[in-house]
Amino acid sequence: LKRVRAAAAVLALVAAGPADARTLLVGPDRELKAPSDAARVAADGDTIAIDPVEGGYFDCAVWKFNHLTIEGVGPGVIVTDRSCMGKAIFVTDGTDITIRNLTFARARVPDQNGAGIRAEAANLRVEHSRFINNEVGILAASAPDGSVVVIDSEFIDNGQCAADCTPSLQVNGLALLHVEHSRFGGGKGGDYIKSLAARTELVGNEIVDGPTGLSRCLVELPFGGSLVMRDNVLAKGPRSSAEMPAVAIVAGLGAPPVAELTFNGNRFTNDGPERIVFVRDWTGTAPVFDNNTIGDRVIPLSSDGYRWFMTKAYLHALVGYGDGLVGAAKHALAPYKGTIEALKARLKSVL
């Protein structure tokens, strides 16, 4: 696999025109004083190497070029407090951007979804980075063929629930979300990971509320998609919502198909007093559930409520009552093109 990745990296470099690729140095002693200075002069294929600065960079940047690598030189390179375009500390508008060795802290915006990184183009890769006390750690827009890959990173004290909740990591319609060997904790209200990707892979992560964590779900797939969770350590804390399961997968009307649900080698602990559900499966797809270690006061797997949820959804869709539901019903019915036969068939399949 490593060889494949290396080959892909070489291909990516060739595609970017490596002859012109440069390394831009950012730091208090460099010509480029702040990441945003580099963002203004970067070009496709460049590497941006950022020196540490005392107290962090009070800066934000919009990266508009492709195949960039943006990395901290050593640990402790912090970008903090400031958001661009009312969105994030770093807004990545280019494809195939790699971010490494950086800490993103304290993003706040009027919309209350200020992110460490807002990915607005396909294929973001984040390695060895930290997201601390942002309204959202990473927020990725839809990119149907794109991926977000997060490796060896930390998400601490992110999220909020002032009006709508925001999670520590959220991706919208992607082909793939892959999170590996990363740590999530201290959530401030939303989920840790919320994914609308066609496929979500979580491997070897630690997702633990701890004493201060105030999460909704640890992992939520609100609109279908495949989920593979392997070798993760998960714990809901005493302040976390007991009504919500640790992992929630919902495939309502019109959701993309759930091709795979695999839970293998995970360890789940409930640190709260009330009994809770580990995996709530509202998809109709049978999960593969092997070798998981489940602690006390935990229902490992539940589909309770799924039939009622789908019945309600169909009634809403058919009757179309409630102003707010009309749009939802139309959206939900779109894949069936309104044919009664298709509806009946779908209804039959889930009930």
Place this chain on the structure above:
Amino acid sequence: MTHRSPTMRRALRCARDPLALVVALLLGGAASLAPAAAKTLVVGDAQELKTPSAAAAVVADGDTVEIEPHEGGYFDCAIWKANHITIEGKGADVVITDKSCAGKALFVIDGSDVTIRNLTFQRARVPDKNGAGIRAEGGNLLIEKSKFIDNENGILSADAPKASITIRDSEFTRNGKCDPGCSHGIYIGRYALLDVEHCVFRETRQGHHIKSRALRTVLVGNDIADGDKGTASYLVDLPNGGALVMRDNVMEKGPNSENHSAAVTIGEEGVDQPTPEITIEHNKFTNDMPFPTVFIRNGTATEAKLTGNTLGGGGKITPLTGDGSTN
């Protein structure tokens, strides 16, 4: 550059008295001996120096400039380049009015460690529409018992990241303008500290009563009110973050405020400096607008701590939006 306390300056002024000289030595050490020739310049109709600008032309480091009242006020402006000087009105009604220097202000302060006392600055207008009573361009500045009336900016500063501006017992009335850029009651740039205590702000026009980009802003015991005629935007605006301590202030947004959204905002233009604390204690805020408003709108990730504040008036008030807690 040494900073000299008022006590020190008095001692130096009386330096012909051997005892005072000893005191001066004890207080400030040998370095303070340099301006031993510090003198008091007197400005007035009956004096050799007829106007503040005449004094500014001859003042030296460490001097005191005393300005006597003048019928109708001094139609004058001055650029003060010396350091460690005190410029003060003799009595209660010494007015500088109408004329601006360098297209900037009635008084442009280029020196460091300058004290202004007992003066009234009024009617500053310049083509850039940011004519100030005082334009601070040097280092530390102390303003006491002064009035700023009907200027485009009451006080406007440049940046001096290591310096402080302290304003006490002063009044700001009918300052401010937005045409199209905004001017304010007080508008301070990148200073280490802005400290405003026991001052009164009234009828600020369109701009904010206090706008500060200082690293730390301390507001204690002030009375900051739009009144019936004021059209101000915010009462206090820290557009780039920075520490904020507000204690024992009485504040009001009036019916003609041109910005209903908030009384105090932090981080509106993007936070680009540390915000170690936001402490809001024992203030009284009244919303006299027929609109809802927010008392503290915190755009930083620093938790605002609101304690013992009294909120009232006809309009609804949300005590805090953004990070923080209310007790």
